[in-house]
Amino acid sequence: MADTHTTADALPSPNLARRGIMFILSSPSGAGKTTISHMLLGADEEIQLSVSATTRPKRPGEVDGIDYHFVTEAKFDAMVEGDDFYEWAEVFGHKYGTPKGYIRKGLKEGQDFLFDIDWQGTQQLKQKDEQDVVTVFILPPTLEALRHRLETRAQDSEDVIDRRMDRARAEISHWAEYDYVVINDDVDECFVKVREILHAERMRRTRQTGLIPFVRGLMG
Ligand SMILES: Nc1ncnc2c1ncn2[C@@H]1O[C@H](COP(=O)(O)OP(=O)(O)OP(=O)(O)O)[C@@H](O)[C@H]1O
Numbered sequence: 210m211a212d213t214h215t216t217a218d219a220l221p222s223p224n225l226a227r228r229g230i231m232f233i234l235s236s237p238s239g240a241g242k243t244t245i246s247h248m249l250l251g252a253d254e255e256i257q258l259s260v261s262a263t264t265r266p267k268r269p270g271e272v273d274g275i276d277y278h279f280v281t282e283a284k285f286d287a288m289v290e291g292d293d294f295y296e297w298a299e300v301f302g303h304k305y306g307t308p309k310g311y312i313r314k315g316l317k318e319g320q321d322f323l324f325d326i327d328w329q330g331t332q333q334l335k336q337k338d339e340q341d342v343v344t345v346f347i348l349p350p351t352l353e354a355l356r357h358r359l360e361t362r363a364q365d366s367e368d369v370i371d372r373r374m375d376r377a378r379a380e381i382s383h384w385a386e387y388d389y390v391v392i393n394d395d396v397d398e399c400f401v402k403v404r405e406i407l408h409a410e411r412m413r414r415t416r417q418t419g420l421i422p423f424v425r426g427l428m429g
């Protein structure tokens with residue numbers, strides 16, 4: 210039952226305002242981070258995807274401006290020159306970068322952002338914005354399952370799949386740099402775990418600076 214007690218010396222209302230979180234998902238290619246990202250974006254209205262720019266060709270079904278900003282090498286290089294990226298890296302022979310644009314402003318206003326980026330980008334974001342960054346590494350249950358997922362996704366040639374599998378071990382070696390590690394065996398279970406991490410991180414005491422006057426009031 211709710212507590213209906215009132216007092217003349219009303220406490221300041223709790224101010225739940227906080228800075229936004231940079232919620233990063235990384236994994237070897239094919240482990241499922243795009244799938245988990247889409248599930249999270251569909252289930253949680255308070256988080257928004259950081260849409261990367263890339264020089265990689267569009268896959269069937271991908272939409273410019275939604276999945277990626279697909280740009281030419283020249284445009285990407287001009288963005289690097291113009292200091293337009295928060296971070297950028299070369300992955301599997303193509304360039305990928307996080308445009309700064311709205312992200313810094315959004316974080317200040319309490320907007321959470323989801324990043325589907327590799328370990329190189331994660332290291333760069335951690336160096337720049339340690340306190341806002343939460344990192345999650347997704348592992349496949351086995352390397353056989355990983356290859357099977359890349360093959361059944363059917364969006365890359367056998368050659369590209371081979372190159373992604375060759376890189377998988379090197380990428381997995383970065384797992385210890387992450388705050389959380391989740392195995393994506395059953396996709397629904399993995400999603401629930403990732404969502405729980407996000408929920409818990411939102412309540413981390415160090416983010417709840419808006420509660421300070423309220424807590425001081427409680428302590429009298
Ligand atoms: N738990 C799972 N069990 C079986 N298949 C899965 C599971 N999770 C994802 N998949 C499938 O595996 C394929 C690869 O997933 P996804 O594209 O999300 O991987 P990714 O980590 O984002 O890869 P990339 O880094 O190449 O973008 C997709 O076809 C997806 O539907």
Ligand SMILES: Nc1nc2c(ncn2[C@@H]2O[C@H](COP(=O)(O)O)[C@@H](O)[C@H]2O)c(=O)[nH]1
Binds near residue numbers: 307
């Ligand atoms: N450092 C960054 N890595 C990124 C970015 N956007 C995507 N990625 C990573 O690239 C690989 C390949 O992605 P794919 O869509 O071609 O399969 C994957 O690990 C992504 O996480 C970015 O902006 N910066």
